Amino acid sequence: MRVLLIACGSRGDVEPMVGLAVQLRALGAEVRMCAPPDFTELLDGAGVPMMPIGQPLRPMVKGAVTGTKPQPPSSLPQRAAEMVATTYDAVAPAAAGYDLVVATGLIPAAAAARAVAEKLGIPYVFVAYFPTYLPSPHHPPLVWPGRSLPPEVTDNRVLWDLNTEHMNELFGQGINTHRESIGLPPVDNARDHVLTDRPLLASDPVLSPWPEPADLDVVQTGTWFRPEDERPLPADLEAFLEAGTPPVYVGFGSIPMRDPEDVAKAAIEAVRAQGRRVLVSRGWAGLGLTDDHDDCFAIGEANHHALFRRVAVVVHHGGAGTTTTAARAGAPQVVVPQFADQPYWAGRVAELGIGAAHDGPTPTTESLSAALRTALTPETRARATAVAATIRADGATVAAKLLLDATGGERPPVS
Known part of the structure; x- marks a missing residue:
């Protein structure tokens, strides 16, 4: 069993995937990860083979936050389109011969990961690290740059409908243009296409519960930690x-x-x-x-x-x-x-x-x-x-077993 992990984002996106990678390998799977080159040392230290995605993330994030490289909202769709293409170019060769793709992080990068899985005819799974990334009648969506939500609207379902529009405006064209270029059909809902209707939620049920009932069939595994870190302090x-x-x-x-x-x-x-x-x-x-x-x-x-x-x-x-x-x-x-x-x-x-x-x-x-x-x-x-005393430490193990069992014929947490 060969599993490709994709995490395009900060260390908070990458570190849990390392925990999953360690547990997958302990169960006999072969694992490779695609991530920004900022985290080469982290992955090398964990012994996880890595394929870098694009340019280092840190200078870009620092420039956006400090204002040295301002990023107006109008440039987001263009940058999203570039990220889809860049991520696909990195992930496609890395995925050859693999059996499963698991992705998290930025929507355009995850969309590219799903496109790779579709081209190869293998399952794709999306993982979120907190409940409010996923549509639910119990909480409002995140606010994206340049796409504020009307303060007078309090119905979460209406707000998530607006979020669908915003996600299509920001990411839809870039995702579909790239899909057309590789012979895949367009998608109507960029967000739901990436998240799927049965995503994994790698967060602790006490610290961050997933409220039911909800439209998505969310599988909450617990937080993905690496096995107990025994590195001594300096x-x-x-x-x-x-x-x-x-x-x-x-x-x-x-x-x-x-x-x-x-x-x-x-x-x-x-x-x-x-x-x-x-x-x-x-x-x-x-x-x-x-x-x-x-x-x-x-x-x-x-x-x-x-x-x-x-x-x-x-x-x-x-x-x-x-x-x-x-x-x-x-x-x-x-x-x-x-x-x-x-x-x-x-x-x-x-x-x-x-x-x-x-x-x-x-x-x-x-x-x-x-x-x-x-x-x-x-x-x-x-x-x-x-x-x-209530925080679970076995989330990565739970997820690893679930993913491997799913590819063996059980009901898969995949699209």
């Missing part, structure tokens, strides 16, 4: 942790920030105002220290599964992976959402009582101080500990 980080009380972790993962110096300053001042030490993760935002005081320490790559068990609070952007890893570690959280699924995760953290949702994407010393006061209470710590 010696200098270990020394900092041992030198005092648990610090507050501040990091925004693979999300660039418009004013990283101001964000770092506000965060460090806010943490110090609570009498706590600070651990700053540089990440794609390029956060750094504001002085050389010994109550602050900056890190690069580290094992979050080990680290988050030893911090007082995790301050982060609200990606699915970071939110779930912190929840699994029992660490209270402060989520400073930037875009996409991050407001959803901020809301879930607040609703579950395991932390605080920051109001908006731009933290100040005062706003972060208020959120930290909530996250640092004994009640929040106790609630985070209780929720941690």
Whole structure:
């Protein structure tokens, strides 16, 4: 059995697929992944063969966020069309001889993955990492650039109908033009074509439940983690942790920030105002220290599964992976959402009582101080500990068995 995984997006899109790849291989499957070249080192470290898709993602994302390479909404359809073609050109040769395609991430890239599967006559599965990416009468859709939703409309089904129109406007022409060029028929609904009517949902049922009843036949597996990460923490980080009380972790993962110096300053001042030490993760935002005081320490790559068990609070952007890893570690959280699924995760953290949702994407010393006061209470710590005991760690195993069983004749979670 040979499985091709496609993840075009940030590390939050790629990391869970690595977890799935490890479990598929443990069950005897041969696995290859297509992903942006930014993650070559990550995949090499996991021993997963990789075929790169397009150019590095980090400079493009940084330019869009910081404004150095502005991307007007009018350019989105053109860039989507380019992504479909680029992804198809990378995935098609990589898929030769494979039996199954599993895709996640950006809609144009997943559309190209499905086109490859159609041409080869093999199953295609889409996976989402959070419920609100999928149509449901229980929640509204995400808001896409230049395609705002009317505030007076509160019926979620009407909003999802509008989302269908928006997705067709942004992606439909690029997807169908490419499909025509490779001899495939056009699709009427770009979004539903990519998501399929039976997608996988790789998120935790307690942390992010899929509400029923719904139109889609969603298969929720639990979050896809790699097997327990046993990498030791760097010696200098270990020394900092041992030198005092648990610090507050501040990091925004693979999300660039418009004013990283101001964000770092506000965060460090806010943490110090609570009498706590600070651990700053540089990440794609390029956060750094504001002085050389010994109550602050900056890190690069580290094992979050080990680290988050030893911090007082995790301050982060609200990606699915970071939110779930912190929840699994029992660490209270402060989520400073930037875009996409991050407001959803901020809301879930607040609703579950395991932390605080920051109001908006731009933290100040005062706003972060208020959120930290909530996250640092004994009640929040106790609630985070209780929720941690409910987080499933077997999602990747569940998904791997499901996918392999499906290709063996069981009812497939595929289009």
